[in-house]
Amino acid sequence: MSAKDRETANVGSGLWKGLGMWAWLLFRISGLILVGYLFVHVWVISQGRAGVDELNDLFDLFHHPVLVFFELMLVAAVLYHALNGVRIVLMDLGVGIRQHKTVFWAVMVVAAATLAVFAWQALPSIF
Amino acid sequence: MSDITFHVKRFDPAVDKAPYYQDFVVPVEGSMTVLEALFDIQEKQDGSLAFRYCCRSSICGSCAMYINGRYRLACQTNVAHMGVPRVTVEPLPHVPLVRDLVWDMEDFFVKYEAIKPWLIRNSALPDTEITQSPAERLKLNMPIDCILCAACYSSCPSVWTEENYLGPAALLKAYRFEVDSRDEAGRERMPSWDNERGVYRCHTIANCSEACPKELNPTEGIQWLKGSAVRRRLLGRKK
Amino acid sequence: MRAEVLAREQGGMWPWLGQRVTAVLVLVTIMVHLVLTHLFASVPLTFDDIGDRLASGAVLVNDVVLLLAVLFHGLNGVRMVLLDWGLSGGGRRVLDIVLWAVGVAAAAYGIWALWVWVS
Numbered sequence: 104m105s106a107k108d109r110e111t112a113n114v115g116s117g118l119w120k121g122l123g124m125w126a127w128l129l130f131r132i133s134g135l136i137l138v139g140y141l142f143v144h145v146w147v148i149s150q151g152r153a154g155v156d157e158l159n160d161l162f163d164l165f166h167h168p169v170l171v172f173f174e175l176m177l178v179a180a181v182l183y184h185a186l187n188g189v190r191i192v193l194m195d196l197g198v199g200i201r202q203h204k205t206v207f208w209a210v211m212v213v214a215a216a217t218l219a220v221f222a223w224q225a226l227p228s229i230f
Numbered sequence: 231m232s233d234i235t236f237h238v239k240r241f242d243p244a245v246d247k248a249p250y251y252q253d254f255v256v257p258v259e260g261s262m263t264v265l266e267a268l269f270d271i272q273e274k275q276d277g278s279l280a281f282r283y284c285c286r287s288s289i290c291g292s293c294a295m296y297i298n299g300r301y302r303l304a305c306q307t308n309v310a311h312m313g314v315p316r317v318t319v320e321p322l323p324h325v326p327l328v329r330d331l332v333w334d335m336e337d338f339f340v341k342y343e344a345i346k347p348w349l350i351r352n353s354a355l356p357d358t359e360i361t362q363s364p365a366e367r368l369k370l371n372m373p374i375d376c377i378l379c380a381a382c383y384s385s386c387p388s389v390w391t392e393e394n395y396l397g398p399a400a401l402l403k404a405y406r407f408e409v410d411s412r413d414e415a416g417r418e419r420m421p422s423w424d425n426e427r428g429v430y431r432c433h434t435i436a437n438c439s440e441a442c443p444k445e446l447n448p449t450e451g452i453q454w455l456k457g458s459a460v461r462r463r464l465l466g467r468k469k
Numbered sequence: 470m471r472a473e474v475l476a477r478e479q480g481g482m483w484p485w486l487g488q489r490v491t492a493v494l495v496l497v498t499i500m501v502h503l504v505l506t507h508l509f510a511s512v513p514l515t516f517d518d519i520g521d522r523l524a525s526g527a528v529l530v531n532d533v534v535l536l537l538a539v540l541f542h543g544l545n546g547v548r549m550v551l552l553d554w555g556l557s558g559g560g561r562r563v564l565d566i567v568l569w570a571v572g573v574a575a576a577a578y579g580i581w582a583l584w585v586w587v588s
Contacts, residue, residue, distance in 0.1 A: 109243070109326035109327055109328065109334055110241060110243060110248075110249065110326070110327045111324060111325065111326060111327065112239075112241075112249070112320070112321040112322060112323060112324065112325050112326070112327045112333060113239075113296060113320050113321065113322070113323035113324065114323070114324060115323075116296060116299070116320070116323035116324075117323040117324055117384070117385050117387075117390070117437070118385045118437040118440055118441060121385075121435070121436070121437050121440050123434070123435040123436040123437060123440070124387065124435055124437055126435075127387070127433055127434075127435045131550060134543070134546045134550075135546075135547070135550065137543065138543040138544070138546065138547055141539060141540070141543050142575065145536075145575060145578065145579045145582065148519075148579075148582050148583070149578060149579070149581070149582030151516060151519070151582060151585045151586065152581075152582060152585055155516040155517075158516045159515050159516050162513060162514050162515065162516075163513070165514075166513065181499075185496060185499075188492050188496070189496070191434055191492075192489055192492055192493065194434045194449075194453060195434070195453060195456065195457070195489055196457075197453055197454070197457065200434075200436075200447065200449055200450045200453055201439075201447060201450070203434070203436055203449075388553070391553045391554070391555060392552075392553065392555065392557075394557075421479060424479070424481065424482060425478060425479050425480060425481045426478065426480070426481035426484075426552065427478075428481070429481075430481035430482065430484070430485045431552075431553075433549075456482075456485065459482050460482065460486060463482065
């Protein structure tokens with residue numbers, strides 16, 4: 104009997120409570136969101152080709168409270184992805200492999216502080 | 231002495247359609263381990279209970295199980311120290327089941343063999359031992375303690391999603407030989423691990439280091455291998 | 470099983486290393502990009518603001534490097550996700566071709582879009 108035909112044991116168990124696991128999943132999800140945004144962003148800027156007013160009208164849309172909120176979420180995704188990425192690159196350089204959880208919380212403090220600054224600026228536009 | 235309930239996962243593919251749990255009450259005394267409790271169940275309550283074991287002293291790696299939601303060696307787990315009235319015993323997660331707590335390790339060992347887990351020598355063998363400095367030996371201290379229990383292998387999301395990924399145990403062994411000053415493999419061993427079913431499938435999630443009952447750090451070894459591939463290709467280094 | 474494990478497609482260092490190199494490039498250029506666009510810029514943002522910034526050669530180079538690096542990084546990331554979903558063999562080769570085509574087209578489109586302000 105080959106392994107493929109066998110029942111798989113305890114699917115869903117494992118280390119779902121491991122911090123590295125959640126950090127990785129969020130890293131993936133934020134990455135995919137940012138790829139989506141990248142294409143939207145390139146398209147928006149390319150509307151400059153249509154004319155000065157067309158682009159400026161498009162920019163005006165971004166002052167809508169909902170879009171300002173989405174933009175804040177985007178900033179959160181960028182910060183998470185960038186700072187967790189710093190942790191990953193450090194681990195690739197052999198730095199902090201055993202302390203990866205401590206490094207994770209350290210970079211998350213930086214991310215949260217930066218996000219707070221952006222949120223402070225954005226809140227008046229949302230409410 | 232206290233009565234402890236063992237909540238054991240059972241499965242016999244010849245009879246059962248799906249795995250189920252069965253409770254056994256075992257009088258636990260002294261420093262009884264989970265493995266000893268399983269013996270007790272097998273001898274006195276249900277002779278059909280299947281599990282793997284060998285050395286009973288945490289050096290053979292046969293009895294790795296998922297005990298109360300943690301990767302442990304059954305022979306190394308003192309029941310009284312767990313301090314709970316109920317102990318759940320399951321086979322390692324995400325691996326092909328054979329029966330009860332026994333799983334099919336064939337793929338695991340094929341992958342282990344694939345990385346050529348032996349010293350490769352090209353120069354003539356000296357008349358005496360091949361010597362090593364204390365500093366060189368120190369590099370082996372961590373990876374050499376691996377007992378191939380496969381707890382890391384079972385905990386790795388990259389193993390869950392890619393059946394041909396070598397997994398942390400085989401890669402840690404590759405590291406153990408590549409980093410050995412006596413090894414002269416050069417690039418001979420590299421094709422086994424320097425690819426996307428090898429080290430590049432590792433996303434530094436580090437579940438393996440968390441699961442390891444011997445408290446080793448496979449992530450560290452895999453990261454060294456990635457760096458080594460870059461050093462060899464781009465800087466012309468030997469290791 | 471034995472044959473499948475032992476026969477493995479070689480390569481993988483370049484996508485892995487490329488992801489790290491572009492990560493660092495993106496990190497640096499995106500900070501310049503964001504600071505210039507959001508910290509030292511007029512609110513609200515207009516067509517002419519973009520022109521003012523891109524008039525500087527250094528900013529133009531920064532943004533083009535960012536565009537190229539982030540496209541590689543993003544599409545290579547998509548590739549990594551799809552490989553983890555179980556894509557291999559022929560499917561992987563098709564995916565590589567598709568992603569390169571998308572990347573080159575998007576890079577060309579992005580630079581073409583920016584050139585409104587340069588020319």
